[in-house]
Amino acid sequence: MLAERLTAQLVAGPRARDPVAVARRLLAVQGQDPRGFRLAIRGRSAGLTAGDVDRALTDQRTLLVSWLCRGTLHLVASEDYHWLHALTTPALASANARRLADAGVSPDVAGRAVQRIERALADEGPLTRDQLAQRIASARVRTEGQALVHILFLASLRGLIVRGPMIGRQHAYVLVRDWLGPPPRLPGRPRALAELARRYLVGHAPASERDLARWAGLPLRDARAGLGAIASALVERPDGLVSLRPSAPVETAPQAVLLGAFDPLLVGWRDRTFLTGAHDATVVSGGVFRPFALVRGRFAAVWRVENGARVEISQVVPLSGAERALLDADADAVSRFLGHDRQ
Numbered sequence: 001m002l003a004e005r006l007t008a009q010l011v012a013g014p015r016a017r018d019p020v021a022v023a024r025r026l027l028a029v030q031g032q033d034p035r036g037f038r039l040a041i042r043g044r045s046a047g048l049t050a051g052d053v054d055r056a057l058t059d060q061r062t063l064l065v066s067w068l069c070r071g072t073l074h075l076v077a078s079e080d081y082h083w084l085h086a087l088t089t090p091a092l093a094s095a096n097a098r099r100l101a102d103a104g105v106s107p108d109v110a111g112r113a114v115q116r117i118e119r120a121l122a123d124e125g126p127l128t129r130d131q132l133a134q135r136i137a138s139a140r141v142r143t144e145g146q147a148l149v150h151i152l153f154l155a156s157l158r159g160l161i162v163r164g165p166m167i168g169r170q171h172a173y174v175l176v177r178d179w180l181g182p183p184p185r186l187p188g189r190p191r192a193l194a195e196l197a198r199r200y201l202v203g204h205a206p207a208s209e210r211d212l213a214r215w216a217g218l219p220l221r222d223a224r225a226g227l228g229a230i231a232s233a234l235v236e237r238p239d240g241l242v243s244l245r246p247s248a249p250v251e252t253a254p255q256a257v258l259l260g261a262f263d264p265l266l267v268g269w270r271d272r273t274f275l276t277g278a279h280d281a282t283v284v285s286g287g288v289f290r291p292f293a294l295v296r297g298r299f300a301a302v303w304r305v306e307n308g309a310r311v312e313i314s315q316v317v318p319l320s321g322a323e324r325a326l327l328d329a330d331a332d333a334v335s336r337f338l339g340h341d342r343q
Contacts, residue, residue, distance in 0.1 A: 001206060002274055003250045004243070006297055008205050009265060010044035013251025019048065019056045023063055023077040026203040027196075028084065030262040031065045031075040034171065035305070035338070039260025039291070040075075042337045050338050058165035061179060065163035065171065067156045070217035071095060073163075080199075081162065081176075082183050087192045088217055089157050096153050103147040113141040113151045118160055118175065126165050126172035190229060197226030198233070198244070204268045206241035211269040253297030256326035258311070258334050262289045275299055279316050293330070295323050303331065311335055 006012035009026065016022045022044045023029060031037040038050045056063040061078055068074045068084050071092045076084060100110050113136045120135040121127060127135070129152070133143045136151060143151070152173070155161045164174035176183075187195065200212050213223035227234065227242065234242045259265060266272050266289045276283050276292075276299050283292050283302060293301040293313065300323070303313045311331035315324065 001239075001241070002297060003253065004206055004247075005204065005265070005268075005274070006253050007248060007251045008201075008203050009268070010203075011257060011259075011265065011294070012253040012297065015046040016041075016044055017046065019045065019053045020062045020077050021045070023075060024080070026264050026268075027080065027199045028069050028074040028076050029264055030267050031073040033261045036261035036263065036291075037065070037075045038338070039258070039334070040263055042334070043257050043259045043263070048337070054166045057171075061164065064179070066161075067092070067153055069215060071153075078180060081180065083186055083192055083195070085159060086186050087189070087196060089159075091217065091219075092153075093157055096150060096157060099146065099150045100154065103145055103150055104142060105147050105151065109141055110151060110154055112139055114155045114158065114160065116141070117152070117155050117173075121161065121173065121175045121178070125178075126167060126174045128167055128170040128172050130170075132173060190225065193222055193226035194229035195226075197223070198230050201234075201242070201244045203264070205243040206237055206239075207269060208241050214270045215268060253294065256293065256295045256300075256323070256330045258291065258293045258303055258313075258327070258330050260291045263292070266292075282316055293327055295319060295326065301327060305334075305338070309335055309338075 003012065010016055010022060016025065019041045022041045029037050029040050038053045041053055042048065053063070063075060064078050064081060065073055065075050066081065066085065067089070068076065069088050097107070116136055116139040117132055120132065132152070133148050136148065137143050152161070159176060161173045162176055162179065163171045164179045165172050196216060197212060200215060201207060204211065209220065209223045209227055212227065213220045216223070233245050235245045235247060236242050265275055266283065273280055279299055283290050290302050291304060292299060293303055300317050300319060301313050301315045303311055306312045311334050313327055313331060
């Protein structure tokens with residue numbers, strides 16, 4: 001199972017040649033950690049830098065970040081935004097309303113803030129979070145605490161804004177209609193659920209209906225409906241997990257690879273112990289998913305970036321000198337990918 005999932009995730013086998021190919025393969029990459037989603041692309045591609053990811057976000061407009069599955073920011077291919085948004089965000093509205101109320105923002109005030117966001121982006125073009133906070137505050141709307149993030153979340157749920165281009169090191173918000181143009185004709189819900197199931201399995205098989213429901217943030221009945229719609233394309237394994245037919249050949253895992261915070265390998269299924277084993281609490285604690293490293297497809301270490309450049313590896317399992325050298329070599333590759341000073 002581990003080998004099959006590493007292959008599906010592009011961690012094992014041939015690597016992608018551009019950032020969009022990774023996003024298409026995984027469908028959605030958890031994106032609240034800017035370094036983390038860039039490193040998710042690095043670990044599944046060849047010959048790229050963080051600058052290539054930024055160009056896809058900024059110049060090519062082929063990637064974007066928005067609140068989608070599970071109510072969490074995700075990096076997706078721009079072509080997948082509209083149907084994923086329509087399918088996965090309606091269920092998030094009630095939680096957003098509660099959090100706005102907890103932050104002291106009434107529905108009327110929240111609506112006024114969203115109008116101010118829309119007007120500012122229409123008049124001024126891309127704006128960073130701090131710049132939008134200033135525009136919202138000028139409309140006499142509080143932005144302290146969690147108020148700002150849930151106002152931005154509301155504007156996203158309404159399909160108005162996404163995170164598009166980079167302005168320096170800041171990820172700016174844009175109007176969806178300005179950035180992506182007219183929306184395409186959307187599939188009906190049954191077809192969208194079928195596409196969700198198929199695309200999820202492309203990057204996550206073998207998996208279960210409960211894995212799909214958890215990952216997408218949808219009810220189990222929706223996951224079952226999606227998988228049922230593509231039943232003829234599924235192969236059921238003895239352990240009850242399913243894969244797409246025909247099964248892809250299992251590829252050899254890389255000798256060593258460093259992966260970032262909130263990597264798709266950690267959040268793609270209900271249970272991640274197939275990867276972390278007895279060391280799960282070392283990787284995940286208090287809702288934080290730490291950067292980690294694999295050696296020959298097995299969990300080996302956690303790591304962090306020190307002073308914006310140097311990678312510090314904390315070995316967790318016994319490794320030979322040669323294996324540690326492999327980790328150190330990939331740590332150097334991480335520094336080169338990030339440009340040594342990306343925060």
